[in-house]
Amino acid sequence: MTEGRIVTAGLMFAFFTSAVGIALIYFPEGARMLPLVVGIPGVFLSAIQLVSELRRKESKEISPEVRAGEIKMIIWFFSFASTIIFLGFTYGSPVMIAAYLHLAAKEKWYTVLIGAALAWSVLEFVFTRGIGIVIYEGIIPPMFVVY
Amino acid sequence: MHLDVAFGTLFNLLTDPYLIGLMLIAVPLGAFFGAMPGLGGKLGVVLLIPFVFGMEPIAGAVLLLTMHSVVHTGGSIPSILFGIPGDGTSTAVVLDGYEMTRNGEGGRALGASFGASGIGGVLGAVFLGMLLPVLEPIVLAFSPAEFFLLAILGITFIATLSGKNVVKGLVLGLLGLMVAFVGLDPSTGGPRYTFGHLFLWDGIDIITAVLAMYAIPEMIALGSGQGAVDYGDGASKRYKISEVWDGILDVFRHWKLTLRTSLIGAVIGLIPGLGGDAASWICYGHAVQSSKTPERFGKGAVEGVIAPETANNSKEGGALLPTLFFAVPGSSGMALLLGAFLMLGIQPGPTIVTENLDLVWTLIWALAVANVLCVVILVALTPWLGSLANVRPPLLIPFVLVFALLGSYLSSAAWENLILIFFLGCLGYMCRRHSWPRPPFVIGVVLGPVAEDSLHKALALWGPSFFLRPLSLILIAMIIGSIVFYVWRTRRENALEGIGHD
Numbered sequence: 001m002t003e004g005r006i007v008t009a010g011l012m013f014a015f016f017t018s019a020v021g022i023a024l025i026y027f028p029e030g031a032r033m034l035p036l037v038v039g040i041p042g043v044f045l046s047a048i049q050l051v052s053e054l055r056r057k058e059s060k061e062i063s064p065e066v067r068a069g070e071i072k073m074i075i076w077f078f079s080f081a082s083t084i085i086f087l088g089f090t091y092g093s094p095v096m097i098a099a100y101l102h103l104a105a106k107e108k109w110y111t112v113l114i115g116a117a118l119a120w121s122v123l124e125f126v127f128t129r130g131i132g133i134v135i136y137e138g139i140i141p142p143m144f145v146v147y
Numbered sequence: 148m149h150l151d152v153a154f155g156t157l158f159n160l161l162t163d164p165y166l167i168g169l170m171l172i173a174v175p176l177g178a179f180f181g182a183m184p185g186l187g188g189k190l191g192v193v194l195l196i197p198f199v200f201g202m203e204p205i206a207g208a209v210l211l212l213t214m215h216s217v218v219h220t221g222g223s224i225p226s227i228l229f230g231i232p233g234d235g236t237s238t239a240v241v242l243d244g245y246e247m248t249r250n251g252e253g254g255r256a257l258g259a260s261f262g263a264s265g266i267g268g269v270l271g272a273v274f275l276g277m278l279l280p281v282l283e284p285i286v287l288a289f290s291p292a293e294f295f296l297l298a299i300l301g302i303t304f305i306a307t308l309s310g311k312n313v314v315k316g317l318v319l320g321l322l323g324l325m326v327a328f329v330g331l332d333p334s335t336g337g338p339r340y341t342f343g344h345l346f347l348w349d350g351i352d353i354i355t356a357v358l359a360m361y362a363i364p365e366m367i368a369l370g371s372g373q374g375a376v377d378y379g380d381g382a383s384k385r386y387k388i389s390e391v392w393d394g395i396l397d398v399f400r401h402w403k404l405t406l407r408t409s410l411i412g413a414v415i416g417l418i419p420g421l422g423g424d425a426a427s428w429i430c431y432g433h434a435v436q437s438s439k440t441p442e443r444f445g446k447g448a449v450e451g452v453i454a455p456e457t458a459n460n461s462k463e464g465g466a467l468l469p470t471l472f473f474a475v476p477g478s479s480g481m482a483l484l485l486g487a488f489l490m491l492g493i494q495p496g497p498t499i500v501t502e503n504l505d506l507v508w509t510l511i512w513a514l515a516v517a518n519v520l521c522v523v524i525l526v527a528l529t530p531w532l533g534s535l536a537n538v539r540p541p542l543l544i545p546f547v548l549v550f551a552l553l554g555s556y557l558s559s560a561a562w563e564n565l566i567l568i569f570f571l572g573c574l575g576y577m578c579r580r581h582s583w584p585r586p587p588f589v590i591g592v593v594l595g596p597v598a599e600d601s602l603h604k605a606l607a608l609w610g611p612s613f614f615l616r617p618l619s620l621i622l623i624a625m626i627i628g629s630i631v632f633y634v635w636r637t638r639r640e641n642a643l644e645g646i647g648h649d
Binding site for chain 1: 197198200201202314315317318319321322324325328332334335337339340363366367370371372373541542544545546548549552553556557562565566568569572573574576577578580581583598599602
């Protein structure tokens with residue numbers, strides 16, 4: 001399995017080469033100056049880092065539990081972001097907080113309910129009604145709820 | 148010196164129930180987040196960002212700065228009671244603070260820490276206030292040429308101070324700059340790196356970048372069990388206020404040390420990138436060197452608590468200076484504050500001295516008052532501080548995620564930011580996991596627009612000859628100096644390692 005440190009260095013190299021390539025091909029002369037001034041040293045430095053990572057032999061072993069935990073957390077984070085995109089903050093946040101507290105943190109049902117209610121109350125009473133901020137409604141609720 | 152403005156703003160701050168009320172909310176919150184290993188003060192500021200939307204700029208800035216300024220005071224609590232630093236800057240306090248607790252002097256160590264933090268914070272603010280009249284003509288003499296070079300200096304400083312990972316630091320600093328170039332080009336008006344998405348025309352906002360680089364990776368790490376903490380036997384013990392009071396008096400008994408380390412801390416705070424760890428360790432070293440009985444250090448010497456704690460808090464006064472007057476944040480925490488200030492409509496930079504002096508003084512006083520309030524509140528809470536061990540930080544993960552997403556959305560009212568923060572957050576976690584220093588990225592994002600705007604203005608005014616202006620030459624010398632210093636330091640470290648191996 002390719003090590004994460006090599007993937008990270010490779011990603012950096014890919015970012016810089018693509019950014020420099022895009023600047024050279026698509027940007028007009030005036031607009032490409034700084035992206036090139038910054039991007040070209042970036043390509044060289046990230047290449048140096050990538051080569052040094054490829055040459056490095058030793059690597060820190062991480063436990064399979066931590067690796068599994070990382071993947072789970074990234075999936076949770078993705079679920080939070082996507083649920084809020086679809087349901088909005090007012091509905092999506094309590095749902096996801098309850099889901100996380102119940103499924104990931106294995107909390108008791110009353111902690112789950114209090115957590116979800118707290119999140120909804122803060123969003124509804126502090127942000128929407130208190131501060132008067134229009135928070136993101138999501139894609140789905142506006143189809144059913146008239147604001 | 149504008150004494151009328153200086154003392155008028157102090158009077159306004161102290162007599163405004165709204166501002167004092169905000170500070171009374173922010174102080175315990177800041178201390179709590181600082182005291183929870185795995186959470187940290189930056190997350191506290193992150194959580195507060197959505198709440199300052201719609202606030203008056205001064206009120207929002209006071210709330211956030213208050214919270215930020217007391218984080219280190221809270222951070223010393225787990226260092227002293229459980230031997231677990233609340234944040235990186237509280238590591239030096241563990242050496243003697245935890246030893247004092249093991250010797251049965253935990254209350255006294257807490258008192259020394261609170262007292263030293265309070266006095267350090269106040270002296271740091273006074274230091275900043277006293278520099279203001281000296282600094283005003285210097286700041287106003289800066290032209291776009293100098294601001295461009297200052298931005299480059301800020302990034303170089305931070306990258307070269309990224310420990311042994313200088314290439315990684317430079318790469319991430321440059322990546323931050325590249326991210327800052329996303330949006331409409333200021334000279335031609337054409338879109339850059341927007342890939343046909345309108346929401347990217349305004350660029351990637353600082354708040355989203357900072358949240359993705361700090362809040363998200365910390366939550367992923369905490370949720371995957373990397374922040375698990377064992378509080379040991381010190382948990383839930385009760386401490387007496389009289390013991391704490393004895394510790395506070397220790398700060399006055401060692402008043403010369405307190406003054407010296409406050410000054411050292413404030414000066415270190417001025418230097419972008421040097422930050423908290425350096426301030427507390429340098430001052431700890433100074434306390435050892437200047438002591439007549441250095442053999443007591445590491446075994447529970449109260450001076451070993453006082454020195455790093457004064458430095459930790461006084462450096463915030465120094466660090467506010469480049470952030471406010473040059474828009475060059477010296478640390479990731481200051482970058483976060485700078486982003487929040489911009490969001491509130493406060494434009495840091497040289498004009499703040501002429502156009503917004505009231506705000507500058509209000510922030511200076513807020514820094515001082517927050518530190519005093521924090522001491523009072525923490526002393527009152529002393530008997531229950533041991534109960535911190537019962538708090539379960541992982542419970543806060545879903546709330547931090549929601550508020551980070553909310554802060555990101557509100558910063559530019561674009562739901563697409565929720566997608567952006569996911570990808571940047573994953574990148575941030577990879578950086579955290581593989582020891583890529585994240586502060587240079589944030590500083591790059593913050594300084595990118597300043598650098599680009601200043602460069603275009605400087606080129607329009609003087610052409611390439613702007614590099615030859617006297618102040619420009621000084622800044623170029625400083626940039627070269629910081630790189631030479633790094634090379635020298637690396638060679639020396641390698642040589643020392645070589646001696647060690649022999």
